[in-house]
Amino acid sequence: MTTTPQGAPSASAPEATAPQSGSAVPVGAALALGDDALVLSHRLGEWAGHAPVLEEEVALANIALDLLGQARVLLSLVGDEDELAYLREERAFRNVQLVEQPNGDFAHTIARQLYFSTYQELLYGRLAAGDGPFAPLARKAVKEVAYHRDHAEQWTLRLGDGTEESHRRMQTALTALWRCTGELFEPVDGLGLDTAALHEGWLALVSRTVEQAGLTLPTGPRSDGWSAGAGRQGIHTEPFGRMLAEMQHLHRSHPGASW
Amino acid sequence: MTTTAPDTRGCEAVFDAALAADERIEPRDWMPDAYRATLVRQMAQHAHSEIIGMQPEANWITRAPSLRRKAILMAKVQDEAGHGLYLYSAAETLGTGRDELLDKLHSGRQKYSSIFNYPTLTWADVGAIGWLVDGAAITNQVPLCRCSYGPYARAMVRICKEESFHQRQGYELLLTLSRGTEAQHAMAQDAVNRWWWPSLMMFGPPDDESAHSAQSMAWKIKRHSNDELRRRFVDICVPQAESLGLTLPDPDLRWNEESGHHDFGPIDWDEFHEVLRGNGPCNDQRIGQRRRAHEEGAWVREAAAAHARKHGGTAREAQV
Numbered sequence: 212m213t214t215t216p217q218g219a220p221s222a223s224a225p226e227a228t229a230p231q232s233g234s235a236v237p238v239g240a241a242l243a244l245g246d247d248a249l250v251l252s253h254r255l256g257e258w259a260g261h262a263p264v265l266e267e268e269v270a271l272a273n274i275a276l277d278l279l280g281q282a283r284v285l286l287s288l289v290g291d292e293d294e295l296a297y298l299r300e301e302r303a304f305r306n307v308q309l310v311e312q313p314n315g316d317f318a319h320t321i322a323r324q325l326y327f328s329t330y331q332e333l334l335y336g337r338l339a340a341g342d343g344p345f346a347p348l349a350r351k352a353v354k355e356v357a358y359h360r361d362h363a364e365q366w367t368l369r370l371g372d373g374t375e376e377s378h379r380r381m382q383t384a385l386t387a388l389w390r391c392t393g394e395l396f397e398p399v400d401g402l403g404l405d406t407a408a409l410h411e412g413w414l415a416l417v418s419r420t421v422e423q424a425g426l427t428l429p430t431g432p433r434s435d436g437w438s439a440g441a442g443r444q445g446i447h448t449e450p451f452g453r454m455l456a457e458m459q460h461l462h463r464s465h466p467g468a469s470w
Numbered sequence: 471m472t473t474t475a476p477d478t479r480g481c482e483a484v485f486d487a488a489l490a491a492d493e494r495i496e497p498r499d500w501m502p503d504a505y506r507a508t509l510v511r512q513m514a515q516h517a518h519s520e521i522i523g524m525q526p527e528a529n530w531i532t533r534a535p536s537l538r539r540k541a542i543l544m545a546k547v548q549d550e551a552g553h554g555l556y557l558y559s560a561a562e563t564l565g566t567g568r569d570e571l572l573d574k575l576h577s578g579r580q581k582y583s584s585i586f587n588y589p590t591l592t593w594a595d596v597g598a599i600g601w602l603v604d605g606a607a608i609t610n611q612v613p614l615c616r617c618s619y620g621p622y623a624r625a626m627v628r629i630c631k632e633e634s635f636h637q638r639q640g641y642e643l644l645l646t647l648s649r650g651t652e653a654q655h656a657m658a659q660d661a662v663n664r665w666w667w668p669s670l671m672m673f674g675p676p677d678d679e680s681a682h683s684a685q686s687m688a689w690k691i692k693r694h695s696n697d698e699l700r701r702r703f704v705d706i707c708v709p710q711a712e713s714l715g716l717t718l719p720d721p722d723l724r725w726n727e728e729s730g731h732h733d734f735g736p737i738d739w740d741e742f743h744e745v746l747r748g749n750g751p752c753n754d755q756r757i758g759q760r761r762r763a764h765e766e767g768a769w770v771r772e773a774a775a776a777h778a779r780k781h782g783g784t785a786r787e788a789q790v
Contacts, residue, residue: 249537253532256531256532256540256544257531257532259524259528259531259544259547259548260524260525260528260547260759260763261759261762261763261766262763262767263763263764263766263767263768263770263771264767264770264771264774265521265551265554265555265558265568266555267770268521268524268548268551268554269548269551269552269555272544272545272547272548272551273548275544276541276544276545276548279537279540279541279544280541282537283537283538283541286537292537293536293537296537297535297536316766317767317770368777369773369774369777370770370773372773372776372777372780373772373773373774373775373776373777374769374772374773374776376769376772376773377769377770377772377773377776380769457532457533458532458533460533461533461534461535461593462535462536465535465651465653465654467651468535468650468651468653468654469646469650470535470536470538470539470646470650
């Protein structure tokens with residue numbers, strides 16, 4: 212593995228951190244899955260001390276920890292986890308834009324969770340069934356993610372069905388994040404997934420929950436030039452740069468230090 | 471114990487006998503009103519401290535300098551939320567619900583540990599909180615595992631196990647910094663300098679000024695005096711600081727052969743009382759964030775309750 216020199220972070224980490232020859236791990240795919248988990252974990256971590264009820268302090272932290280655990284395994288498959296997390300520039304991250312969206316209100320966080328955990332459970336389910344390099348991680352993670360999806364579905368039902376205000380907020384959140392969902396089904400090199408089938412399964416599950424909650428599945432565009440596969444190509448949103456600045460600042464301030 | 475005794479005197483005799491025999495008092499047992507009130511106050515203050523105490527550490531989750539440290543810190547802050555849950559549940563066994571206790575916290579009628587009114591200025595503060603603040607909390611809390619009130623004692627057994635993990639991670643974090651670069655070592659020393667004295671204040675005022683101590687000791691809610699626990703804590707910390715390669719900011723700190731304990735310098739009780747009165751560096755910030763989170767979450771709790779009502783459950787069930 213070629214590592215990024217300390218203190219001189221590279222903007223092209225995917226190439227710079229290619230695994231040693233002979234490894235079967237597709238780097239771009241490991242970064243895509245790992246960055247999704249890393250970034251969403253970070254966003255959920257921002258809720259600590261701000262959740263609407265104590266039980267959700269525990270639940271959101273639990274999900275964040277599961278995702279961080281997954282991210283560490285995935286990033287370590289193709290490099291040093293801390294170099295990859297802390298020393299890459301914004302354009303080298305391969306996560307979908309959905310996971311970097313700011314938390315917004317609780318409904319936005321739940322909508323983001325519903326869209327993403329449904330996708331992630333289906334994705335890991337397929338990877339777990341195969342014998343590729345991600346199968347061992349996926350077999351463990353799919354159980355965690357099933358809980359994440361259940362958590363998001365239960366809250367979608369409560370908020371959709373609860374009060375007028377919660378219904379309105381949940382519908383607004385589902386609609387606002389809808390444009391970020393198309394990217395989930397862009398093919399990722401090295402995963403070898405039937406993305407059309409993945410999308411079909413996702414749509415069926417999400418529609419069912421949304422309908423049960425008395426909400427409406429959004430119909431707006433989800434594949435315009437900026438959102439179709441943009442995150443996977445290193446094109447991110449403005450808030451993402453600030454998120455990374457906060458996340459990386461301390462690590463970068465002490466080049467070469469151990470923590 | 472049972473509640474069938476015909477008059478209060480008989481009940482009191484049974485209660486006193488249970489205390490004398492070191493038996494546990496359980497929620498349905500008769501107990502003096504003042505015992506109940508003291509326990510509710512103490513458990514509530516403890517629960518509030520857990521949830522306010524999430525803030526100074528959560529302050530560093532998004533900046534944790536390695537993924538391993540980030541995972542440890544998130545787990546720790548999550549544990550504190552869990553401790554809050556156990557303790558509010560323990561208080562509920564005496565008939566005071568979480569909503570009422572939170573109201574009292576938000577309106578300033580109930581307190582939380584003053585230590586959390588100090589800011590976490592650098593990453594090393596996360597280590598200093600683990601080592602010193604959690605260390606002091608453990609010293610205070612281990613005897614509570616033998617507290618006369620059953621639900622509190624049992625909650626404390628679980629909490630103390632997790633707290634000792636918290637303390638170890640704090641020590642280990644500081645050790646890594648102390649042995650790291652010059653800047654990291656300085657960061658660790660600075661944090662210990664700032665957290666040492668407030669940690670000693672966590673044991674409460676000196677014994678002769680402690681308002682509730684004597685009665686609580688008689689009820690076996692409290693097992694050791696403030697000064698006794700403080701001295702125990704200092705004795706534990708001195709050799710640990712040495713192993714860490716850090717100094718404690720007290721020129722009067724030295725071993726006293728005669729007493730078999732360390733002597734230490736005078737504590738600035740004026741500062742303690744000022745912070746207690748609300749004039750610490752972060753009092754307004756901490757309670758402000760707590761109130762804001764609660765107010766901004768009101769619509770979520772209302773939605774969960776409304777949904778539960780429509781489907782025949784309770785609001786609390788709806789949130790779990």
